[in-house]
Amino acid sequence: MKVFVLDNYDSFTYNLVHYLNGEGAEVIVNRNNEVDIESVHSCDKIVLSPGPGLPSDSNSLMDVIANFVGVKPILGVCLGLQAIGVHYGMELLNLSEVHHGVEHTIIKTGRHYLFQGIPVQFSAGMYHSWYLQHQSNSILDTIAVDEAGRIMALAHPEIDVCGVQFHPESIMTNQGRTIIHNWISKT
Template identity: 45%
Template sequence: MKVLLLDNYDSFTWNLFHYVDSLGVECRVVRNDEGELSELDHYSHLLLSPGPGLPKDAGKMMEVIRRYHSKKNILGVCLGMQAIGEFFNCSLVQLEKPCHGVTGTYTILNAKASLFHRVNNPFIAGKYHSWVISNPTSESGLIVDAVDELGNPAAISHVNYKVFGVQFHPESIMTPSGKQIIENWLTLS
């Protein structure tokens, strides 16, 4: 198993790296506007980091999703989840009040969601975002696995592909179950 962590120029990228590394998994960090996409062929897992702005402004991230969504195990965090949502035809919705550096309470809706094995329901997690995705349509193939306290999609998975997203930050110190969520993602075969 090898993880490519696509860095969307976010300070939390290295927290994600250290979580993956501490689990004994080889991980390489590449900025979203560097390297050739063919380099990603050598990795089993793609981790799309948080970052500023909108998915369309995040270098090659949308192209990475387009090229690998049916071939690789992908987890998008915050901006990464928003990109996955947009790729599968969800809209982005700007929050009336940004949530930066606060905790939220999340409810797991899908009891079979592999990302949340051994995670309490509800659970607490750190938020750092101004945007969320709209509720996916059935045609998108996305399932909402968890919601925030306002009912916004907070975790998604795809019915046909190993594609997952979390709007919250599992790598934040404000997310006690964050490392478990990353470990769950890594152990999905």
């Protein structure tokens, strides 16, 4: 299994790479301003890493989604999830209080392979200032929320595109390795 990781200049990117390597994946990492399209084409799956700022300010992030959604399985983490939501017309809102290095309870709201074998509630590490607003007309399914009802995971019902707002690679996310295992194992 070969995985392309789009690095959005986040300090957690190589923690994700470590988890992917631990699952036996060969990983190619490109920064979001240095994307080699041939490298993306050569991979089986794509991870959109966390990062600072907004999806629209993240160089080739939105282009990678536009060019590969429905072509290759995509997992978005934090900023990556937000970018997937924006791609599908969702709106980002600024949190009134920044959630950096904060642990929250995640509550599964739907069935999805990403959460197979994971309890209905689990702890996760948060590092974000923005969140996606619920929209009744969104094609994306909300598959997890936090205690306040904010979207913590989304999935497309027909193609393999999903994402999490929390950081599975954080020490605070007690089911993080299982989430990565479930994603990498899905064929």
